[in-house]
Amino acid sequence: EVQLVESGGGLVQPGGSLRLSCAASGFTFSSYDMHWVRQPTGKGLEWVSVIDTAGYTYYAGSGKGRFTVSRGNAKNSFYLQMNSLRAGDTAVYYCAASSPFTDAFDIWGHGTTVTVSS
């Protein structure tokens, strides 16, 4: 079964850090660019970051300098290290996979909730 499973969400104080993980199975992980997309409660989707198949990383402006994405192809996993968290980072964080065949997000995880609050 093709799936992505996120973990690592939770409650963190402003200024704190959190590391999200995403475990992939059922597809050739190394052939897909891997993304994080977040969604505040009741709001729309916001792209956060990507790590492509070559290991290059790109970030939305909101996370530059605070977020770091990495991947471990041997473990079929990828990660989002989030530092200096703010209330505005509160959201459901989805991992998603995009393939060069579709230029779209073919596979989505179920999401993990990050709450930044004192």
Next chain:
Amino acid sequence: SYELTQPPSVSVSPGQTATITCSGDKLGDSYASWYQQKPGQSPVLVIYQHDKRPSGIPERFSGSNSGNTATLTISGTQAMDEADYYCQAWGSSTNVIFGGGTKLTVL
């Protein structure tokens, strides 16, 4: 900054055709994709590369693009199609842009 504009809401009667638009300056340079998201669920890809359907997506879902506007059309809309729909395109430096989302109500 690059933006994609969608109507906040669209209403349709069962069996009729629903049309959701997505406008953006660079849509002519980038493929558009569409995602369906039902309450409490993750998004699901329904259209990619403007007009292609992934396997498992019903034929009533179709997409098109004309200049700077992409369109998602749902023919013979069913109650199960009630959801939020998001368009998505690619900006510069592999950045990803999502539209603000459209809430489709099947009355």
